[in-house]
Amino acid sequence: METAGEALDNPAPLAAARMRADIQGATSVTPLLSPLDHHTLIGVDVQGGGQEIVYQKIDDTIYRSVILFPGSPPQDPVPLWRGVTFWSCEAGGTDAPVILDITYSRRTTPHTPLPVLPVYRGPLAENAKEILYVLPRGNGW
Numbered sequence: 426m427e428t429a430g431e432a433l434d435n436p437a438p439l440a441a442a443r444m445r446a447d448i449q450g451a452t453s454v455t456p457l458l459s460p461l462d463h464h465t466l467i468g469v470d471v472q473g474g475g476q477e478i479v480y481q482k483i484d485d486t487i488y489r490s491v492i493l494f495p496g497s498p499p500q501d502p503v504p505l506w507r508g509v510t511f512w513s514c515e516a517g518g519t520d521a522p523v524i525l526d527i528t529y530s531r532r533t534t535p536h537t538p539l540p541v542l543p544v545y546r547g548p549l550a551e552n553a554k555e556i557l558y559v560l561p562r563g564n565g566w
Contacts, residue, residue: 434532437555440506443489444525445559447471447478452563454523456514457481469514469525473563485509487527510552517560525557 448454451473471478477492479499487509488502508530517523533551535541 435507435529437506437529437531437553440487441527441555441557443505444480445557447489448523448525448557448559448561450563451478451561454514454516454561456516473561480505482509482512485530487512522558522560525555525559527555527557528552529555 448471451471453470453472455470455472457470457479469480471480475494477495479490479492481488481490481502485508486504487506489505490499490502492499506527506529509527510530511526511528513526515524529552530550531553533548535546
């Protein structure tokens, strides 16, 4: 039963590695803020190598879409990270890293491999936090 639950769990290390690789290859990273309050992060724009990658959070999922050429329509957004409850981004540059903070929900592991009553199992989910400090290196340095 736990194996089935783990199969549905988020591949958080793979999603973090994908975002890290995109940011490292970028020439610029721009947080896209909501036009309503100018504080809520709605997307992260990663530019480099003539293409643009946009991450956006819709409901509890972060989607990744790629714009191959300037002026071309974006590809269909692909879900990258599910169960995200909070995220923030501080733009960096050549002397300061991009700080990407993501809080997400994941399944907890049981305290014992033996079957127990649900009341003794504990919570099924917990919040985990990933903080990525990444320096864009797309300018060739």
